Amino acid sequence: MNPERGPVFLARRTYRRRRLADGARLLPVLGGVLFCVPLLWKGGARALGTAEAMFYVFGLWAVLVAISGVISRHLRASDIEEDLTDGEEG
Amino acid sequence: MAILNVLILVCVLYVVLLFVVAFGADRAAAQGRGSWLASPLVYTLSLSIYCTAWTFYGAVGFAARSGLEFVTIYLGPTLVMIGWWWTLRRLVRVGRSQRITSIADLISSRYGKSNLLAVLVTVLAVIGTTPYIALQLQSVTLSFAAFAETDLAATTLPDMQSTALWVAMGLALFTILFGTRNLDANERHHGVVMAIAMEAVVKLCALLAVGVFVVWGLADGIAGTLDRIEASEIARFEVSSARWVGLTMLSGAAFLCLPRMFQVMVVENENEDHLRTAVWAFPAYLMLMSLFVIPIAAVGLDMMPEGANPDLFVLTLPLMDGRDGLAILSFLGGFSSATSMVIVAAIALSTMVSNHVVMPIWLHFSGGAAMVSGDVRNVALLARRLSIAGVVFLGYLYFRLSGGGTALAAIGLIAFVGVAQFLPALMGGLFWRGATKTGALLGLSLGAAVWLYCLFLPSFGPSLILPQSVFDHGLWGLTWLRPYALFGAEGMDPVVHAVMWSMLINTSVFVAGSLLSFPQPLERLQGAQFVNVFDHSGTPGGWTGGMAQSEDLLIMSQRIMGAREAQALFAAAAQRQGVAGYLPEPSPDFLQELERVLSGSVGAATAHAMISQIVGGAAVSVEDLMAVADETAQIMEYSSQLEAKSQELARTARQLREANEKLTQISVQKDGFLSQISHELRTPMTSIRAFSEILRDTGDLSAQEQSKYASIIHDEAVRLTRLLDDLLDLSVLENGQVVLNTQTGRLDDLLDRAERAAGVQGGALRVVRDRLAEDVELTSDLDRLAQVFINLIANARKYCDGQPPVLTIRPTITDGQLVLDFSDNGSGIPAKQQAVIFEKFSRIGETKAGGAGLGLAICREIMARLGGSVSYLPGQKGAAFRVSLPLEMRLAAQ
Numbered sequence: 001m002n003p004e005r006g007p008v009f010l011a012r013r014t015y016r017r018r019r020l021a022d023g024a025r026l027l028p029v030l031g032g033v034l035f036c037v038p039l040l041w042k043g044g045a046r047a048l049g050t051a052e053a054m055f056y057v058f059g060l061w062a063v064l065v066a067i068s069g070v071i072s073r074h075l076r077a078s079d080i081e082e083d084l085t086d087g088e089e090g
Numbered sequence: 091m092a093i094l095n096v097l098i099l100v101c102v103l104y105v106v107l108l109f110v111v112a113f114g115a116d117r118a119a120a121q122g123r124g125s126w127l128a129s130p131l132v133y134t135l136s137l138s139i140y141c142t143a144w145t146f147y148g149a150v151g152f153a154a155r156s157g158l159e160f161v162t163i164y165l166g167p168t169l170v171m172i173g174w175w176w177t178l179r180r181l182v183r184v185g186r187s188q189r190i191t192s193i194a195d196l197i198s199s200r201y202g203k204s205n206l207l208a209v210l211v212t213v214l215a216v217i218g219t220t221p222y223i224a225l226q227l228q229s230v231t232l233s234f235a236a237f238a239e240t241d242l243a244a245t246t247l248p249d250m251q252s253t254a255l256w257v258a259m260g261l262a263l264f265t266i267l268f269g270t271r272n273l274d275a276n277e278r279h280h281g282v283v284m285a286i287a288m289e290a291v292v293k294l295c296a297l298l299a300v301g302v303f304v305v306w307g308l309a310d311g312i313a314g315t316l317d318r319i320e321a322s323e324i325a326r327f328e329v330s331s332a333r334w335v336g337l338t339m340l341s342g343a344a345f346l347c348l349p350r351m352f353q354v355m356v357v358e359n360e361n362e363d364h365l366r367t368a369v370w371a372f373p374a375y376l377m378l379m380s381l382f383v384i385p386i387a388a389v390g391l392d393m394m395p396e397g398a399n400p401d402l403f404v405l406t407l408p409l410m411d412g413r414d415g416l417a418i419l420s421f422l423g424g425f426s427s428a429t430s431m432v433i434v435a436a437i438a439l440s441t442m443v444s445n446h447v448v449m450p451i452w453l454h455f456s457g458g459a460a461m462v463s464g465d466v467r468n469v470a471l472l473a474r475r476l477s478i479a480g481v482v483f484l485g486y487l488y489f490r491l492s493g494g495g496t497a498l499a500a501i502g503l504i505a506f507v508g509v510a511q512f513l514p515a516l517m518g519g520l521f522w523r524g525a526t527k528t529g530a531l532l533g534l535s536l537g538a539a540v541w542l543y544c545l546f547l548p549s550f551g552p553s554l555i556l557p558q559s560v561f562d563h564g565l566w567g568l569t570w571l572r573p574y575a576l577f578g579a580e581g582m583d584p585v586v587h588a589v590m591w592s593m594l595i596n597t598s599v600f601v602a603g604s605l606l607s608f609p610q611p612l613e614r615l616q617g618a619q620f621v622n623v624f625d626h627s628g629t630p631g632g633w634t635g636g637m638a639q640s641e642d643l644l645i646m647s648q649r650i651m652g653a654r655e656a657q658a659l660f661a662a663a664a665q666r667q668g669v670a671g672y673l674p675e676p677s678p679d680f681l682q683e684l685e686r687v688l689s690g691s692v693g694a695a696t697a698h699a700m701i702s703q704i705v706g707g708a709a710v711s712v713e714d715l716m717a718v719a720d721e722t723a724q725i726m727e728y729s730s731q732l733e734a735k736s737q738e739l740a741r742t743a744r745q746l747r748e749a750n751e752k753l754t755q756i757s758v759q760k761d762g763f764l765s766q767i768s769h770e771l772r773t774p775m776t777s778i779r780a781f782s783e784i785l786r787d788t789g790d791l792s793a794q795e796q797s798k799y800a801s802i803i804h805d806e807a808v809r810l811t812r813l814l815d816d817l818l819d820l821s822v823l824e825n826g827q828v829v830l831n832t833q834t835g836r837l838d839d840l841l842d843r844a845e846r847a848a849g850v851q852g853g854a855l856r857v858v859r860d861r862l863a864e865d866v867e868l869t870s871d872l873d874r875l876a877q878v879f880i881n882l883i884a885n886a887r888k889y890c891d892g893q894p895p896v897l898t899i900r901p902t903i904t905d906g907q908l909v910l911d912f913s914d915n916g917s918g919i920p921a922k923q924q925a926v927i928f929e930k931f932s933r934i935g936e937t938k939a940g941g942a943g944l945g946l947a948i949c950r951e952i953m954a955r956l957g958g959s960v961s962y963l964p965g966q967k968g969a970a971f972r973v974s975l976p977l978e979m980r981l982a983a984q
Contacts (some may be wrong), residue, residue: 021175028173035165035338039331048327050157051319054384057161061168061377068172069370075175 020075027071031064093414097237100418101425105260108429111288112268112281119280127280128360130367136283136354137372138290140167140345141379142222142431143229144502146293146424147401149380153387154400157324162334163502164380166341168373174365177346178355180520182365184623185356189690193352193512194442199689200519200620201527202613203698208446210531211512214538215349215442216481217546218508219435221501223485224492226428227254229401233424236405237417254489261432262482266475269437282433283358289426294378296423300404301382303416304389308407315385322388336586337503343513344506349438350431357438432482440477448473449696466650470692492550503585504549511537511592514600523617527610529603537596540576545588548573640673643684646700650691659687748925755926763930763943770813774806816944820930823951830871830955832979837901837908838864840872844879848887855887858898866901868908870979874952878960881945882912882971890916892968906977911963913970924962 038053115127126132145163152160170177190196194215198208231253268281309315319325345351359365390403398406405424408416452469514533518525543565547555556573564571574584576591609617640660647656663683664674674680681701688697781799785791791799822828838861850857886897892915900911919927930947946960953960958975 024175025173028169028176031169031172032338035169036331036335038327039329039334042327042329042331049320050324050327050384051316053158053327054319057158057165058377058381061165061373064168064172065370065374065377068373072174072366072369075366 017075020071024068024071024075027064027067031060034060093240094238096414097234097418097421100422104422104425105264108264108285108288109267112264112285114281115284116268116271116281119278127284128278128364130361130364131371132283132287133358133360133364134368134371134375135287135290136358137351137368138293138375139286139350139354139430139434140348141290141293141376141427142502143226143424143428144222145379146297146427147229147233147404148502149383150387150390150403151399151401153324153383154391154403157329158327158384159329159333159337160383161380162337163341164376166338166343167345168376169338170342170345171369171373174369177517177520178365178369179362180623181346182356182359182362184520184620186359186362187623188619189686191357191445191690192438192442193347193349193516194446195689196352196356197512197515197519197530198446200616201515201525201530202610202616204527204531205446205450205696207515207527207531207534208442210534210538212439212442212446214508214511214534216439216484217542218505219349219439219481220484220488221492222505223432223435223482224489225501226432227257227486227489229424230254230257230428232399232402233405233421236402236409237421240409254486257428258432258482258486261429262436262479264429265433265436265440265478265482269433269440269478270471270474278358278360279437282437283354286354286430286434289430290375292426293423294375296419296426297379297382297404299416300408300420300423301386303411303413304382304386304407307413308393308411309385309389315389318392319384319388322391324384324388324391330583330586332586333583336583336589340503340506340510340585340589343510347509347512347516348506349442349509350434353434353438353441432485436478436481439481440474443477443481444470444473445692445696448477449692453696453700466646466692467652470650501549504545507545507585507588507592508538508541510589511541511596513593514597518600518604519617519620521621522604523614523621524604525600525617526604526607527613528607529600529605532603533596533598533600536599537592540592540595541588544573544576544591545584548584640676643676643681643701644673647684647688650688659684752925756929759926759929759943766943767813771810774810778803778806778810816948820944820948820951823948823955826955828955830979831873832869833872834867834869835872836864837866837868840876841879841899844876844883847876847880848883850883850887853887855890855895855897857883858896860900863901866903866908866977868975868977870956870975875956875975878949878952878973881949882960882973885945886912886914886916886969890914890968892916903977907958907974908977910973911970912973913963913966914968916968918966918969919962921964924964927962928960 035057038048038056041048041053119127149160149163152163184190185196188196188199190199194208194211197211198204201207234253265282268285269279271279271281305312305315309318386403386407387400390398390400390407394403394406394410405417405420408414408420449470452473511534514537515525515530518530548561550556561573563569570577574587575582576587579587579591582590644656644660647659650656651659660674663680667674667677667680685697685701688700691697692700781803785796785799838859841859841864845851845857883897886895890897895914895916897912897914900913902909902911928946928950930944949960953973953975956975957979958973960971960973963970963972
């Protein structure tokens with residue numbers, strides 16, 4: 001949006017934070033796709049048990065919670081104001 | 091003692107505990123000791139009202155019917171939470187910066203504070219939430235009944251209707267007590283939030299306890315549980331892909347749009363940073379809530395008799411095993427889930443109903459005058475309390491009418507689809523500046539219509555509202571209008587079918603409507619505010635008002651906010667503006683702030699309407715639109731302001747520099763003059779002393795020598811006198827003590843005299859004159875004027891270095907003013923000296939011989955006395971001076 005996109009190269013800390021924000025944006029997409037994986041197994045020769053699917057879903061759930069915890073710990077909601085040059089969807 | 095009585099006792103004690111917790115939290119907050127109330131943990135736990143009795147009882151029933159599919163209801167919110175960087179962060183920021191009171195308020199505020207839109211959202215929310223409240227009442231009564239059945243001592247089964255009525259009344263009372271303590275809906279309900287957080291802990295503990303009991307108490311550990319799952323009828327993962335994906339998306343959408351979720355997530359949010367904890371803690375909470383659902387369902391299916399209601403396995407399994415304590419804990423868990431949902435939903439809906447339906451109607455009927463004379467505050471509070479009672483009563487009514495027969499989960503999904511209709515308008519409003527009110531209105535109404543027709547009305551069963559013929563042959567016999575097979579989409583799951591069509595139609599109509607319509611200025615302003623909430627959280631001023639209205643505004647605000655709060659707000663604003671007293675200037679900033687504060691009490695649309703009735707309409711100025719039009723425009727505007735400022739600064743700096751230079755030069759000249767004057771005075775003095783000593787001490791001087799020395803002494807004394815005369819003359823002129831001797835004479839005579847006196851005759855300087863133009867008669871102090879001319883001519887004679895030196899005197903007459911230009915053909919005066927030549931003691935060049943540098947200073951003083959001026963005329967070939975004076979000097983000028 002901004003004609004001035006800010007500096008091309010950033011300090012290491014700012015760079016990390018931007019990549020963290022990218023990660024925070026991509027995590028739900030990744031989670032959404034992975035939660036649909038059991039649907040693919042249905043077509044296999046061996047019928048999928050509820051217990052197996054349950055282990056997969058809950059395991060994935062726990063992993064997502066852990067990743068989200070790590071990301072949000074390092075990503076403040078107010079960060080975006082600190083590096084305005086990022087633009088909103090930048 | 092019979093277990094039913096124990097249960098009732100525990101229930102009453104629990105409700106008392108709830109009241110105590112809420113009361114204590116409110117007190118702590120009021121006394122300022124409530125920092126622990128605002129912890130991220132409390133925020134996270136308050137989000138758990140997503141898990142209602144439908145989760146607590148219904149999830150197991152859902153799982154017993156369709157296996158792992160139940161988990162989609164929790165996967166959607168999980169994905170939304172871990173995707174907080176996209177939406178929740180923005181939603182919470184907008185909610186806080188605009189003081190949003192409900193989801194209806196948010197949507198109406200985004201689309202130009204349109205009350206029509208708010209009413210539409212409110213109605214849809216009420217329709218979607220009422221069955222949900224009924225569901226909670228039903229779950230409480232069903233669980234009561236489950237206990238009663240096992241209680242052999244009870245002679246009569248409790249009347250389900252009366253149980254529901256008691257519960258409904260208790261909840262309404264609690265909500266009214268703690269939910270409407272303050273009119274400002276944007277203020278935190280600490281008591282309510284704390285009670286809900288406590289209930290969240292209770293229900294989680296209860297469900298986990300039952301889960302642990304089922305796995306390790308009934309099913310011999312994890313291996314045994316897995317065996318039972320394998321053996322049960324839900325052993326195989328047979329989920330329809332459409333339902334799996336559709337329900338996940340639906341629950342995610344509902345999580346954002348449910349009025350009660352919006353209430354705890356956005357309105358009750360204390361600190362944006364709490365979101366950071368909630369984004370991982372809440373999904374973890376959901377995971378724990380769903381962890382034991384499948385085991386409980388499988389064990390329940392295995393152990394309970396055929397035909398037992400799977401919705402109540404959580405309760406009936408411990409009861410069957412004789413664990414009364416666990417059963418009571420489980421009952422409390424379900425009770426918590428039901429009550430917390432009803433409380434928050436009632437608060438959220440009552441805010442919407444009172445702000446967007448009751449208050450506008452009341453204001454309309456009481457007329458504009460009521461705003462400054464009626465008691466708005468009490469009316470608004472009463473409206474909200476009545477709305478709470480009304481909403482809970484509607485739920486009870488629905489429960490009575492529906493007979494409580496439908497499966498719990500089905501009605502929950504139907505409500506989800508209903509509120510999910512807000513999603514396009516909500517997301518479009520947050521992310522797309524092109525979204526307009528027309529688009530939102532059309533999309534929302536068509537989506538809601540499809541939902542009503544395809545899902546909500548058919549849910550009452552055939553022949554109740556929709557006749558069977560409509561199901562079979564469509565509306566008016568049009569087969570493509572069958573509720574479960576719209577546009578010929580046959581064989582789909584009804585919920586997925588309704589989600590697909592309603593969202594598809596809603597979104598496309600919303601987008602098309604937005605593309606084709608043109609937004610009003612206020613809409614565009616709000617649109618920019620919402621979409622660019624992270625760029626500039628402030629609102630550009632939109633109001634313009636006069637001082638006379640401040641008092642009206644204060645009176646109105648007192649009616650709404652209470653006298654003390656309103657006066658404090660006004661006084662603070664007045665102080666900020668630097669005005670004494672209670673009435674600040676109704677500046678755009680202040681009006682904006684006032685509107686936002688009022689909107690916390692009565693909603694954005696009503697607050698806007700009230701202020702505009704007093705102030706007379708919001709003025710969206712061209713500047714505002716310019717600012718909205720584009721960020722670039724803003725930046726340009728800003729930088730041009732900066733540029734103007736810096737130019738002004740540069741100008742001032744230049745003037746200061748010039749003044750400083752002049753002062754420095756004057757100071758240098760003064761020093762120079764002092765040394766010059768002492769030198770000028772010393773030189774004659776030295777020769778006078780020397781020659782007088784010779785005359786005194788030398789005896790044999792010839793008479794010739796004596797007279798020579800005496801005449802030198804005389805000449806030097808004359809020179810000294812002339813210098814002192816000049817100084818005296820200047821002093822007299824400057825002090826204004828000069829007496830003018832006005833005469834009338836001819837200019838050419840005057841110039842002749844000056845030429846003679848200046849000693850031009852016989853010298854090198856040639857004076858060129860225009861005799862014809864000099865034929866002018868003027869009245870002035872001619873002697874003084876001649877002094878000026880002599881000075882100018884003598885200057886030319888002394889300083890003009892032209893070869894040969896020529897002085898041109900050119901008189902012109904304009905408007906009774908005589909203008910005389912004296913210009914020579916020398917090298918002129920350097921630019922940096924021009925500024926100071928008229929100052930006293932100013933001499934050009936150190937080496938040139940001449941006077942003490944008082945000549946031009948005296949000229950300037952004389953001309954000022956004569957009502958004219960003398961100035962240096964730059965841009966000529968040599969040095970040039972312009973003398974201008976009136977032809978007839980007025981005596982008044984003296």
